[in-house]
Amino acid sequence: MKNEHLNRREFLCNSGKTLAGVVVASSGAVTLIFPATGWSAQLTVLNEHESKTLLNMTRQLYPHDKIEDKFYAVVVKALDDDASASADTAKQLKAGVANLDKLAQGNWNELSADKRGAILKKIESTAFFQQVRSKCVTGIYNNKDLWDHFGYEGSSVEHGGYINRGFDDLDWLPNPPESDSPKAH
């Protein structure tokens, strides 16, 4: 096992902010763990380097400074689930990460953000890129735990809709005349 030399402490020390949640057991199995939030997930297919790369890539694709790593790790976990369900997907993800490193002529993660971005730009038409990108779109923006962050209130019917809860509460523009916008009946 190539990862056996890493223990958890060394890994956390060496990994920097975005990697704080990637933990490798002595067996080599990767766990994404965020102690402060109580969230963790065991990966089954992706190795430590692949998880770390995908975690960086998801944040780089859809950067939101105030969103914790945990939410990007949810996307990595979803990709690992897909890889676990399909050998083709697993192959594509692993090859995609390897290709990033190849284009980086080393470890893509260690490049500057600008250089990482330039490499992502080069591969944006690949199936790998689209696979990760589309997983982000649902993994981040369809994650109900993040809707509050974006100011989206989700389902409203159980609260009686917005008829009495501010459907027209915007107050920084003039109200239209009643001929154009009648009062609610």
Place this chain on the structure above:
Amino acid sequence: MAKIDFNDNSAVVIIGSGAGGGTLANELCQKGIRVILLEAGKHHSISDFVNDEWPSFSQLAWLDKRTTSGDWRVAKDFPNLPAWICKTVGGTTTHWAGASLRIQDHEFRAETHYGKIDDANLIDWPLTLKDLEPYYAKAEDKMGVTRTNGIPGLPGNNNFKVMHAGAKKLGYKEVHTGRMAINSRPRNGRAACQQIGFCFQGCKSGAKWSTLYTEIPAAEATGNLELRSESHVLQVKHDADGKVSGVLYADKDGNQHLQKARIVCVAGNSIESPRLLLNSASSLYPDGLANSSGQVGRNYMRHTTGSVYATFEKPVKMYRGTTMAGIIADENRHDTSRGFAGGYELETLSLGLPFMAAFLDPGASGKMFSDALEDYDHMAGMWIVGEDMPQEKNRVTLHATEKDQHGQPVPNVHFDDHKNDVAMRNHAYKQGTMVYEAAGAKTVWETPPYPSTHNLGTNRMSTKASDGVCNGFGQTHDIKNLFISDGSQFTTGAAENPTLTIVTLAIRQADYITEQMGKKNI
């Protein structure tokens, strides 16, 4: 509910239960005519609807395989989803936003009014606004359209306030909360709008008109309707004389049944309807049913759409309240000084966060995109609905190799923008941007067209049998007991959201069918 035997050949079979099929079924049943209504989708009720975009999409959308081609961006971003329409009892009336506008007089005479336009297959409709006016009035009353029949307009939401403020600064005159088939107060046993904000996901209050809980139960109450859901029609059959004699369909278990019929009305939306006629090819009709003109599947139109979204310093919360909350109608005229024929409407639109991420700029990533979504609750949005040009090459065809779950060739939808479409869209993007800038926008996004919701024209009406598929009553030129009863009848697209006209044509068609049956012509 009626129970009609497979071998009973005296009933009218209607394929599809949306705006066209659902309305036609009720109108015929009210006149004492027995109807079998076949719907490919499941029979959901209002209580099944969910205020959650992706689960609702899985519940209601037509997700059977389709393919795409052409220069439209949908073919790249959503290659297997040319259209966002529904497979459920009630069809796309579960999903529609409710805008109910009459087509204008000049739009029914597009060829006469616009003149010759290169590469456009323009003809006039075989009917006029005057012919339709009494039926439009019936449809508006049936559906409870606001600003008609003494029904007040809906109250405008935050998204409308932004549009209104910008539009007025720009000098637009006709800016209001629209003519909507959404109750502004209780009417006909349906509640008033609660401003829930999930019009596209099935209206949970029933304030929005849908055949699911209006026409279909009314038809059932007559005792003349048999609704068969999860019944996917594979072929329309004909007899030795060439008249249609019934339909072959697969039930929910995949078992096939032959249902005999006196008359068959096709209302499966503008992709499935031509597909069904093409898939019904026989030795007598080798190019498909009602296709002597070669026009079945051609002239596919989808409106010149697009959206404009803008972010503002202060919150908007556009998702609160009706999705289509208001309209700017000033641009719906024909005025070639703008650089194109025909006109367009601007209507507010909002998407929830999950769909905004999928549709704002499909395929996009990076900081600019993230920043826009970071401002989601400060965003306002509008949709462009404009007349696109009918083109013969824009068409629904049968895929050469791909088959669906019933072994039938899947449809391919080909669409290339006409240069008139592009000029109109660019004009509308510019005007929409100016509206939002006048209201104080920080950033403006020109969003490409979504998968099509207004699918039109693939079995069009024409005066001459060589120009189209059916006459002004939707009766096919080739087969007198075969009717087209959905938006695929449209000769041209006009600038207006099509549902009101589909319902209007269905009411008129019911009168015609009844009269023709009475005269024993069909």
